[in-house]
Amino acid sequence: xxxxQVIWPLFELAAKGTGMKFIAxxxxxxxSEELCSDDAIIEVDSLEICVLETSGKFQLKDKARFxxxxxxxxxxxxSMLRKxxxxxxxxKKSTAKQLKIYFVHARANDKLHQWSFEAPSYxxxxxxxxxxxxxxxxAKEAASTLTLGNFAWxxxxxxxxxxxx
Numbered sequence: 001x002x003x004x005q006v007i008w009p010l011f012e013l014a015a016k017g018t019g020m021k022f023i024a025x026x027x028x029x030x031x032s033e034e035l036c037s038d039d040a041i042i043e044v045d046s047l048e049i050c051v052l053e054t055s056g057k058f059q060l061k062d063k064a065r066f067x068x069x070x071x072x073x074x075x076x077x078x079s080m081l082r083k084x085x086x087x088x089x090x091x092k093k094s095t096a097k098q099l100k101i102y103f104v105h106a107r108a109n110d111k112l113h114q115w116s117f118e119a120p121s122y123x124x125x126x127x128x129x130x131x132x133x134x135x136x137x138x139a140k141e142a143a144s145t146l147t148l149g150n151f152a153w154x155x156x157x158x159x160x161x162x163x164x165x
Contacts, residue, residue, distance in 0.1 A: 003039055003054050006135065007106050010148070011040055011052065014156040020044050029076060030083070038076060039106075047087070048080045050102040050155070066107050077103035077117045078125060085119070097121075102130075102158055110135045112151055116158065130154060 008024045015022040021043045029038060029048060042050035053073035055066045081101045088096075097120055105113045114131040133151035134141075 003052075003106070007052065007054060007104075007112075008040060010112075010152045010155070011042065011050075011104075013152050015042050018156075020049075029079070038073065042102075047084055048101075050104065051076050051080065052104045052106065054106040066105075070105055073103045073105050074115070074117075074127060077101050077115070077127075081117050081119060081125065100158065102155070104155065112148070114151065114155055114158075130158065 003024070008022075011022050011024070014020075022040065023043065024040045026039065027041060029041065029051070030046075038051045039054045040052040041048050051073060053069045053076070055069040078101075081099070084099060084101070085096065097118070099118060101117045103115045103117065105115070107113065112131075112133045112135065113129060116128050116130050117125060118128075119125045131151050131154045133147045135148065136143075136145055
């Protein structure tokens with residue numbers, strides 16, 4: 001229910017009106033050579049550019065699971081980046097340096113983290129947290145709704161930027 005009611009609508013909002021395709025639910029990723037599925041992805045021209053990893057049900061307090069899911073999502077995003085580099089191995093270096101892949105980790109305790117992955121050179125991959133949003137838990141936390149909107153907007157802008165490259 002957490003994904004269905006909160007997270008997926010944000011992803012749909014980010015992908016709406018662009019050339020991107022939002023795919024909700026467990027989907028086997030083509031970027032990974034091992035059997036791996038995540039909670040949602042966003043594709044452009046059948047290339048996976050953003051992955052969602054959700055750590056359990058809403059208000060779960062399992063820190064070990066958060067860590068496991070974070071590492072899993074990071075490796076999936078890195079696999080996505082590598083697959084694009086393999087597919088477009090003759091791209092200009094300047095174009096390759098601009099490529100970013102996104103990973104959103106929905107920690108079911110109350111936070112959304114957006115991470116970007118890029119490779120400024122062949123042997124260096126960078127991971128950077130782009131955005132963090134606290135999920136509002138009660139009506140008195142309505143101010144958090146603005147940060148959630150900003151989170152969706154940053155995700156949309158980041159993906160739009162990748163779509164135009």
